[in-house]
Amino acid sequence: MPDVFDITFFAFAIPAVLFAGISKGGFGSGAAFAATPLLALILEPGAAIGLMLPLLMLMDITALRSYWRGWDRASAFVLIAGAIPGVALGGLLYKVADPDVFRLLIGAIALGFVVWQVARTKGMIPAAGQKMSAPVGRIWGMVAGFTSFISHAGGPPAAVFLLSRDLDKQRFQATTVLVFWAINLMKFLPYAMLGIFTPQSLLADLYLAPFAVIGIWVGVRLHRLVPEQLFFTLTYIFLVITGSKLIFDALG
Numbered sequence: 297m298p299d300v301f302d303i304t305f306f307a308f309a310i311p312a313v314l315f316a317g318i319s320k321g322g323f324g325s326g327a328a329f330a331a332t333p334l335l336a337l338i339l340e341p342g343a344a345i346g347l348m349l350p351l352l353m354l355m356d357i358t359a360l361r362s363y364w365r366g367w368d369r370a371s372a373f374v375l376i377a378g379a380i381p382g383v384a385l386g387g388l389l390y391k392v393a394d395p396d397v398f399r400l401l402i403g404a405i406a407l408g409f410v411v412w413q414v415a416r417t418k419g420m421i422p423a424a425g426q427k428m429s430a431p432v433g434r435i436w437g438m439v440a441g442f443t444s445f446i447s448h449a450g451g452p453p454a455a456v457f458l459l460s461r462d463l464d465k466q467r468f469q470a471t472t473v474l475v476f477w478a479i480n481l482m483k484f485l486p487y488a489m490l491g492i493f494t495p496q497s498l499l500a501d502l503y504l505a506p507f508a509v510i511g512i513w514v515g516v517r518l519h520r521l522v523p524e525q526l527f528f529t530l531t532y533i534f535l536v537i538t539g540s541k542l543i544f545d546a547l548g
Contacts, residue, residue: 301500308338313351313504317511319451320355320476321362322469322519323530328352330541332448341447346492348448349483350501351508356477358512366470371461374430375454376478378437379444383479386445387486395446400546402443406452406539410532413459428460437475444479445486451476452538455531465527469519 312331319328335344428436436457444450454475458468487493522530 301503305338305500306503308334309347309500309504310507313348313507314511314514316348316352317355317508317513318515318518319534320352320473321359321512321515322517322522323515323527323534328448328451330538333541333545342492343494343497345446345448346487346494347497347500347504349480349487349492350498351504352448352476353480353484354505354508355512356473356480358509359473359516360477362512362516363466363470363473366466367474368461368463368467368471370430371433371458371463372471372474372478374433375437375440375457375475378434378439379441379450379475379479379482382438382441382443383445383482383486385438386442386483387490390446390486390490393446396546398443398446399449399542402439402449402452403539403542403546405456406535406542409456409459410535410539413532427462428457433457440475441479441482444476445483449538449542450479452535452542455535459528459531465519465522468531 312334315334316328316331319330332341332344332348335347339347436453439453440450443453451472454472458471463471519527
């Protein structure tokens with residue numbers, strides 16, 4: 297983290313924070329993770345995730361007000377319960393594990409899920425007629441907790457489960473907001489204990505906080521304007537972008 301925040305820092309940080317806020321505010325958080333790789337172009341990866349977490353938590357609190365009690369409680373509980381061991385595992389392995397293996401796996405799964413959904417919509421695959429079960433959802437929650445811990449990339453595994461639950465766009469978005477409010481809250485103490493936060497990162501968060509709130513505000517309004525079918529199409533596009541970026545990062 298630089299001691300002096302120059303124009304280069306803000307040229308990268310402001311768009312990253314706005315993009316994350318728009319995604320979290322209106323599009324299921326599927327692309328919010330991209331803020332971290334963008335910041336990692338100018339910061340060390342640990343500094344990038346440390347900078348983003350307080351901003352993501354501010355976004356969560358802001359978005360919760362807009363989607364209050366609109367979530368699917370059962371689906372949210374399944375993912376949050378699964379995320380607890382995932383976050384704990386992330387904390388244990390953060391300093392020793394190579395995250396590229398996990399980026400590659402999650403990216404491949406995200407892309408595979410989109411292919412499967414498109415094939416099912418086109419009638420190429422018969423619809424199973426069943427939602428993902430709670431035990432399967434807890435596995436996805438664990439993956440979301442782990443990947444969120446190491447790179448704030450928990451959106452794709454959470455979306456894989458939620459998109460199978462036949463939620464309308466309002467409940468899908470509200471459930472996503474609630475789930476990642478809980479996951480990000482879980483991550484705060486382990487981040488602090490691992491020394492991921494620094495005085496410079498917290499100062500940068502103060503500078504960037506207004507842009508986090510603006511991003512949420514824009515995302516919420518875009519969510520209300522975008523038709524449901526288009527919303528889920530955009531969600532699949534975000535999953536493709538997210539999955540492709542994870543694979544690219546892993547192989548690069």
